[in-house]
Amino acid sequence: MRIAELSRRTGVPIPTIKYYTREGLVPPGERTGPNQARYDETHVRRLKLARALVEVGGLSIASAREVLTLMSGPGLSTLETLGxxxxxxxxxxxxxxxxxxxxxxxxxxxxxxxxxxxxxxxxxxxxxxxxxxxxxxxxxxxxxxxxxxxYAEAAERLAADEVKLLMRRGDLEGVLEGLVVWTALGETVLASLRLLAEEAEATRVFGAF
Structure with a gap:
């Protein structure tokens, strides 16, 4: 696929794709001409992960590059990479x-x-x-x-369910993307659910509004 298709598939603007490529977060495409390159599904997955690390996880470019380098480097287990x-x-x-x-x-x-x-x-x-x-x-x-x-018991149950779901993704990039997004947004989801549950419990105890 061309870079325009890669942008459409991932929702990442073309200038950002080029920036991530220059910074080493995404591998360059296969050159097919002086100003053209071909991309494949590996670029789609890596670009989604890079975006999750930087835009959702809030990592600096250098930190995101370090995480992505760990993924492709030898010697680290899946557990160590996720850690x-x-x-x-x-x-x-x-x-x-x-x-x-x-x-x-x-x-x-x-x-x-x-x-x-x-x-x-x-x-x-x-x-x-x-x-x-x-x-x-x-x-x-x-x-x-x-x-x-x-609190600890609830966190343990939730962590077990999250890890089980993440492992169903199969590939390391998918697992890592899920970890990043869920870590960043899961805190908001959990806090919001807790506030809703607290209102419901307070209403049950003290009576309706």
Whole structure:
């Protein structure tokens, strides 16, 4: 297919396709003339993934290139590649590790241990969770910790369903694209469903509007 067809198939403008190609996110097409190239389904999949990483996942071009390079490089398993992508999607920030933070860290590690989760200490989501729990402690919302277990249980069930669905895609690029999009947009979906459910539960408890 020509670049115009590639653009139509993926919804990515031609200038963006050329930019991603120059930056090494998408391989160049097969040259058929001085100013023409032919593209195939591998370009469609890679372009969709590159777009998901940059436009949905919010990765920089350099970070997206790193993830895509990992996919095509030797030595990494599917699990390691997905882990690298997930870590890249999770924001990192400087933090002050005071006594409250260390207490929250111990609580997070206890949950991970109790549920038998095999996760690396370097997972940036661990730090994000610790920050949130430490803030709850500082604000005096200690009662929130009574529902931390159910939160973890719900997250585990949801993760199992998500991974099962992702694995049905078969190829690594499809799995990785799903991981990126679901990680970026799934948070919004989950938060919105939670707010709707909270309104419904409050209505049940306190009466209709």
């Amino acid at each position: 690298k992508a997930q870590y890249a999607l999770t924001p990192r920030k400087e933090r002050t590790e005071d006594e409250t933070w260390r207490r929250a860290a111990a609580e997070v590690d206890a949950i991970v241990s109790e549920r038998g989760w095999q996760v690396r200490e370097s997972n940036p989501a661990r730090g994000t969770l610790i920050d949130a729990l430490a803030t709850l402690r500082r604000l005096g919302h200690d009662d929130f910790f009574e529902i931390l277990g159910p």
